[in-house]
Every structure is written in C-alpha cells, then in structure tokens.
Amino acid sequence: MFSTPRYRAFPALRPGDPVVAIAPAGPFDRASFEAGLEIIARRYEVHYDPGILTRQRYLAGSDARRLGELWRALADTGSRAVFCARGGYGMLRLLAGLEGVAPVPKPVIGFSDITALHQLLQRQGLVSVHGPNLTQLSRLDGSAQTRLCEILESEAPAGELAGVETYVGGTAEGPLLGGNLSMLTRLLGTPFLAPLEGAVLLLEDVGERPYRLDRMWTHLALAGVFRQVRGIVLGEFIGCEEKDAEYSSADVLRELAVGTGLPCAAGFPIGHGAQNQPVPLGVRVRLDADDRRLTFLESSAG
Amino acid sequence: MFSTPRYRAFPALRPGDPVVAIAPAGPFDRASFEAGLEIIARRYEVHYDPGILTRQRYLAGSDARRLGELWRALADTGSRAVFCARGGYGMLRLLAGLEGVAPVPKPVIGFSDITALHQLLQRQGLVSVHGPNLTQLSRLDGSAQTRLCEILESEAPAGELAGVETYVGGTAEGPLLGGNLSMLTRLLGTPFLAPLEGAVLLLEDVGERPYRLDRMWTHLALAGVFRQVRGIVLGEFIGCEEKDAEYSSADVLRELAVGTGLPCAAGFPIGHGAQNQPVPLGVRVRLDADDRRLTFLESSAG
Numbered sequence: 073m074f075s076t077p078r079y080r081a082f083p084a085l086r087p088g089d090p091v092v093a094i095a096p097a098g099p100f101d102r103a104s105f106e107a108g109l110e111i112i113a114r115r116y117e118v119h120y121d122p123g124i125l126t127r128q129r130y131l132a133g134s135d136a137r138r139l140g141e142l143w144r145a146l147a148d149t150g151s152r153a154v155f156c157a158r159g160g161y162g163m164l165r166l167l168a169g170l171e172g173v174a175p176v177p178k179p180v181i182g183f184s185d186i187t188a189l190h191q192l193l194q195r196q197g198l199v200s201v202h203g204p205n206l207t208q209l210s211r212l213d214g215s216a217q218t219r220l221c222e223i224l225e226s227e228a229p230a231g232e233l234a235g236v237e238t239y240v241g242g243t244a245e246g247p248l249l250g251g252n253l254s255m256l257t258r259l260l261g262t263p264f265l266a267p268l269e270g271a272v273l274l275l276e277d278v279g280e281r282p283y284r285l286d287r288m289w290t291h292l293a294l295a296g297v298f299r300q301v302r303g304i305v306l307g308e309f310i311g312c313e314e315k316d317a318e319y320s321s322a323d324v325l326r327e328l329a330v331g332t333g334l335p336c337a338a339g340f341p342i343g344h345g346a347q348n349q350p351v352p353l354g355v356r357v358r359l360d361a362d363d364r365r366l367t368f369l370e371s372s373a374g
Numbered sequence: 375m376f377s378t379p380r381y382r383a384f385p386a387l388r389p390g391d392p393v394v395a396i397a398p399a400g401p402f403d404r405a406s407f408e409a410g411l412e413i414i415a416r417r418y419e420v421h422y423d424p425g426i427l428t429r430q431r432y433l434a435g436s437d438a439r440r441l442g443e444l445w446r447a448l449a450d451t452g453s454r455a456v457f458c459a460r461g462g463y464g465m466l467r468l469l470a471g472l473e474g475v476a477p478v479p480k481p482v483i484g485f486s487d488i489t490a491l492h493q494l495l496q497r498q499g500l501v502s503v504h505g506p507n508l509t510q511l512s513r514l515d516g517s518a519q520t521r522l523c524e525i526l527e528s529e530a531p532a533g534e535l536a537g538v539e540t541y542v543g544g545t546a547e548g549p550l551l552g553g554n555l556s557m558l559t560r561l562l563g564t565p566f567l568a569p570l571e572g573a574v575l576l577l578e579d580v581g582e583r584p585y586r587l588d589r590m591w592t593h594l595a596l597a598g599v600f601r602q603v604r605g606i607v608l609g610e611f612i613g614c615e616e617k618d619a620e621y622s623s624a625d626v627l628r629e630l631a632v633g634t635g636l637p638c639a640a641g642f643p644i645g646h647g648a649q650n651q652p653v654p655l656g657v658r659v660r661l662d663a664d665d666r667r668l669t670f671l672e673s674s675a676g
Contacts, residue, residue, distance in 0.1 A: 261593075263596075
C-alpha cells in the first residue's frame with residue numbers, strides 16, 4: 073500500500089551528547105540565542121563557531137561562512153544533533169552549494185526558513201525535526217522543550233497533537249513533510265523540493281496577508297502539489313490578518329483547503345505561535361481531520 | 375541565429391476602435407477607474423461589464439465572474455484591445471480555467487498581477503503590452519499615455535527607453551518577456567510560465583523588502599531562469615527599502631545581478647513608479663547595458 077519513500081530515523085540522542093548550533097539563515101539577537109543555548113546546554117554539550125554571531129545585512133554572515141558551517145555540521149560524525157539559531161532568510165542562497173553533501177543521520181532542529189534544509193534532508197531520505205529555533209526556545213512554555221527531548225531521545229513515536237478546526241473531514245496516512253508555506257513555494261520549479269507524493273503536508277506561516285496566503289497556496293496548487301499529497305495539517309498562521317477586513321486568514325485558508333478536497337485540519341500548535349510543538353518530518357503519521365488529531369506512527373529516533 | 379520563438383504582432387488600433395476594460399485580479403477604487411476610462415475614451419470606444427465593479431474580499435468578484443469576463447475579452451472578435459483595470463491579486467486563480475482559450479491577436483494592456491496574463495499570451499505566441507492599468511493611468515504624466523497610443527497604433531517599433539545604472543555591462547538581444555518579479559516567481563514549477571529561453575528579462579516590483587527581493591531572485595536562479603535568459607532589464611522597485619537599514623534594495627539587486635553575469639541595467643521607468651512607460655512584451659529588443667539603453671527592434675502592431 074505504501075509506495076511512498078521511507079525515511080531513515082536518526083540515532084537516539086543521550087544526555088551529555090555533543091551537539092552543534094548553526095545559523096544558516098538570518099542574523100539574530102544574541103540574548104535570545106544565549107537563552108536558547110542555555111536550555112539546550114542543560115542536557116547536551118553544545119558547540120558552535122564564534123562566527124555564528126556575524127551579521128551581514130539580513131544574513132548571519134556571508135554565504136561562504138554559513139555554507140561552511142552548515143556543511144561541517146551535516147557531515148561531521150562528532151556531533152549528534154544540529155540546532156538552528158534562527159530562520160529569517162538565507163537557506164535558499166546555500167542550496168546550490170550543498171549539492172554533494174552527505175549528511176550523517178542525526179536530528180536537525182529548526183523551522184521557518186529552515187524548511188528548505190528539511191527538504192534537503194528529506195531528499196536524502198532522512199528524518200529531521202520541525203521545531204523551535206534556538207532564539208525562539210526560551211519564549212516557549214516548557215512543553216515544547218520536553219517534547220523536543222522525547223523526540224530526540226525516545227524510541228517511541230512522538231505523542232499525538234490536537235488541532236482546533238476541521239476544514240475538510242477524512243483521514244490520511246503518509247510521511248509528514250513540509251513546514252513553512254512561503255519557503256516551500258520558493259522550492260517549486262527547482263531541483264530542491266523533496267518528493268511530496270503520498271505525503272501528509274504540514275503548512276504554517278507568519279506575517280503574510282490573506283491574499284498572499286492565497287497566492288502561495290494557489291502556487292502549490294498550480295504546481296500540482298495537492299494532486300500529490302494525501303492530507304493537510306495546518307499549523308499556526310501568526311500575524312496573517314488584514315487590517316479592518318471582514319474576513320480572516322482562516323476564512324481564506326478554509327476555502328482553499330475545501331478546494332483541494334483533501335482531509336485537512338487546522339490550528340495545530342506548530343509554527344510561529346507561543347507553543348511551536350516539535351514534530352519529526354519524514355515519519356509516517358495519521359491525520360484524522362474529523363477528530364483534528366495527528367498521530368505519529370513511527371519513531372524518529374531508533 | 376535566433377532559435378527563440380517569434381511572437382505575433384497585433385493588428386494596429388485606430389482611433390474610434392471598440393476596446394474593453396476588464397478586472398481579472400483585484401478590486402479597485404471607482405474614481406481612479408473612471409479617470410482612466412475617461413482618458414482611454416478620448417480615443418477609443420470603451421465597453422465594460424457592470425459586474426467589473428464587484429468586490430469580493432481582495433478580488434474583483436468571484437473567480438467565475440472574472441474568468442468569464444476575461445475569456446470573453448480574449449476570444450471576442452468585436453473588440454480590438456483589452457485594458458486591465460488593476461493588478462493586485464487574482465490572475466493566478468484563473469490560469470487553470472483558461473486552458474483552451476484561443477485569444478484573438480489584440481493588445482492586452484496591464485502590469486503587476488497582470489504579468490500572469492502576459493505570460494499566458496506569450497505562451498500562445500502573442501505580443502502584449504506591459505503598461506499602466508486603468509486605475510493608474512490618470513496618475514501618470516502624459517508621456518506614458520502618448521507612448522501607449524504609439525505602441526497600439528503605430529507600425530514603427532516603440533521608442534527606446536533609458537535606464538539609470540549599469541549593473542553588469544554588455545549587450546543582449548531577444549524577445550522582451552517578464553514583468554512583475556513576484557508574479558513571475560509564482561509561475562515557477564507550473565505549466566503557466568512562458569518559455570524564457572533567449573529572452574531579455576524585464577523585472578519590477580513594489581512593496582517587497584530587500585530580503586524578499588533576494589528570495590524571489592534566488593528562486594528564479596534556482597529554477598534555472600538566469601541560465602536561459604540573455605539579459606536583464608530592471609524597472610522600478612518602489613517601496614522596497616528596509617527601514618533604518620544601511621543598505622538599499624538597489625545594493626541587493628546589483629549584487630544579485632552581478633551573480634548572474636548577464637548584461638543588466640537598472641532604473642528603467644517601468645513599473646509601479648510615477649512613469650510606467652508601456653513596453654510591448656514578446657517583441658525583439660536590444661539591451662545595451664553599458665549605455666543603459668533599451669531599443670525595440672520590431673513593431674508590436676502590424
């Protein structure tokens with residue numbers, strides 16, 4: 073029944089394991105970064121290159137710096153997990169330079185702009201972790217941190233998550249893929265999009281006006297994505313409202329979801345909101361859109 | 375030497391010819407629309423459907439309304455030109471429904487979101503006119519109006535245009551294609567992008583922060599567009615500055631242009647600025663990037 077690709081789990085982390093922090097995208101506030109580091113350092117031995125603090129316009133240093141740091145982090149057998157400092161923008165500029173990298177199976181944790189990195193890892197058949205960037209970590213309540221540890225260390229599947237609203241009823245099973253809507257659309261028409269056939273598609277975004285959500289969703293539709301995937305999991309869409317409009321971003325997304333005919337539930341605590349519960353990408357999930365429930369069928373670590 | 379497609383000129387307009395106004399994208403301010411109509415009506419007999427004034431969220435009426443209006447305008451042999459009321463957003467939602475339309479050769483005039491319509495016409499081998507939407511027309515000085523009449527009516531090539539800055543020196547010849555950067559990227563990975571091989575690429579945009587210009591440009595790059603086109607004509611980039619930044623959108627675009635190695639000149643009076651000089655798309659042009667000069671080698675009407 074499942075002709076979709078299977079993704080390789082990463083070796084389970086253990087407390088005290090060496091891990092690295094990288095900044096392949098935008099520059100960041102140092103205090104937020106150090107607050108995130110401190111949380112991770114309670115459990116793992118965190119290393120990072122001082123160059124991570126470089127800032128070049130809207131990038132965390134030059135493409136060469138970020139590419140070198142990322143390449144080393146992915147290929148290095150000494151570290152057992154990779155934590156991204158921030159999204160923003162910048163991963164897209166590195167993709168062409170990453171052809172030929174052979175990532176060691178290990179969890180890469182991040183989201184937003186990091187979606188492009190997840191797609192790279194899934195193109196290589198690897199599971200990765202859609203979850204808080206380091207600079208976001210200290211702003212979340214403890215549940216995301218606890219869940220992140222479980223995903224990284226436990227050989228049991230991640231706990232199920234609950235959404236808020238059914239947009240289209242039905243159920244779907246497949247590997248969970250996707251992440252940030254903006255970034256995903258930026259891979260359309262390039263060789264850097266992971267195969268989405270048979271997937272359950274995760275989408276979230278921040279700061280995009282409703283007509284822009286529509287434009288990006290319609291781009292996915294015109295590119296055939298909704299003929300490939302089996303179901304849609306909508307995370308949070310933060311700061312996506314139009315001022316003084318008589319409609320909400322949810323109204324727009326609901327109609328677009330209905331247009332696909334695919335099982336779809338919304339309001340999962342994933343993305344730029346106050347929770348950002350981590351979820352493994354590439355592992356098989358079951359979306360029950362009627363019950364607004366996302367169940368993880370496989371472990372991400374093993 | 376030219377293996378690139380040739381595009382079919384439209385029959386030259388004559389004063390008094392019947393033309394239609396349509397709104398395939400966003401809703402608009404009625405006064406600006408009527409001010410634009412009045413300008414066009416001095417020279418042509420303008421018709422439009424009263425439904426054009428419909429507003430549905432960020433769209434000028436339902437997809438069905440806009441699609442019907444657009445289809446009729448393209449296929450109708452009674453009218454001899456099609457003027458778009460406004461861009462905004464909405465063309466993307468109509469593309470799948472336009473498969474099978476057989477446009478009568480006639481000028482379609484518009485820009486911004488209308489870029490998707492130009493691409494549809496160029497996919498069918500037709501010349502169209504990147505120029506002011508009706509709601510913008512009365513805000514421009516008279517030179518754009520005069521130039522528009524010449525492009526629509528004269529069998530001589532359009533007059534040359536001057537840019538402001540050389541980003542990469544050199545010359546390039548090919549059909550002028552493209553338009554709005556945002557919209558062009560929204561066609562990547564879909565069947566609705568016109569073949570860009572051998573083209574001189576026109577790009578302009580409005581209200582996009584520098585990192586977003588970078589993201590869209592990089593998307594074009596990753597999709598291979600800069601391996602296909604021969605040169606780049608940059609129009610205006612209005613409202614694209616980052617607040618309190620020590621860099622400008624021009625700094626970002628210049629570096630991106632240099633990265634392509636293609637002849638590129640910037641600051642042509644095309645797009646969302648105060649001039650928006652109309653240019654025919656699909657006609658062969660010569661870009662002299664050193665001299666910042668765009669010369670039209672063929673007539674758009676004939």
